[in-house]
Amino acid sequence: MSHVRKPDWLKTRPPAGERFTEIKQSLRERDLHTVCEEANCPNMGECWSGRDGPGTATFMLMGDRCSRGCNFCDVETGGMDPLDEDEPADVADAVVDIGLDYVVLTSVDRDDLPDQGAGHFAETIREIKARDPSVLVECLVPDFQGEERLVRKILDTGPDVFAHNVETVERLQWPIRDRRASYEQSLSVLRQAHRESDVYTKTSLMLGVGEYAHEIYQTLSDLREVGVDVVTFGQYLQPSRSHLEVSEYVHPDAFDIWQRVAEEEFDFAYCASGPMVRSSYRAGELFVEAVHDGEDVETARRRARS
Incomplete structure (x- = not known):
């Protein structure tokens, strides 16, 4: 189905604006990577520039391979x-210089490293918090092959949001x-984060890859069972002909329904859901809107329902 023309609701404007240009220049000067650029995210301009709240930039650590x-x-x-070795400090400097209030840190998988990059990831969080403790940090981490000691390295740094994507049903x-990933392994990482810390936990699913409605419903149930607080839904888009084909272009109305199901039936603290939503879509704005300063997860859920 990937050869079929994309529907009108998937059209986006090229990223632009003074804020977008400023952030892009700062990244280039430091030779830093963002997943926004590497994954050809359609929301770069909107997220980097922000609307009425803090903009969100998603740094990709440990290289672009x-x-x-x-x-x-x-x-x-x-x-x-x-x-x-300079990357953690360089990222922290960029966050302060750009004036970001909310930053998402993610990374490639580094199964080739003894600690799979967990120490490098943790050091970046520490560097940011050392420079400005008020900066909210969301870490979107690999599964670290399910090794609890490596997940704990991240949790010990005190991120504000701990995210790991299950990706699909x-x-x-x-x-x-990849065959080294698995549904249960991803759930185990999210379960550990919920069990061992007070951090908000978050995950993301792609729609349009051949899933059925009852499978999405079951996934939401599984996620709540392990303590996930935030979920996002977005449309899968084929990056190239050599990648997985799109099974379906899901209508925006269906994304609205899944948002209501997540928030009203499953009591997620909040859900971002739409064809162009990605895991870090407007992460800073949505987090600040949904969670008051110092508010715990359960209080945030009750306020969101009121």
């Missing part, structure tokens, strides 16, 4: 480079994700 080969992802696989994990 991944040790895994997921069939939906546009990031290059293999040919891993050594870690840049259980039945479709393969061939959509």
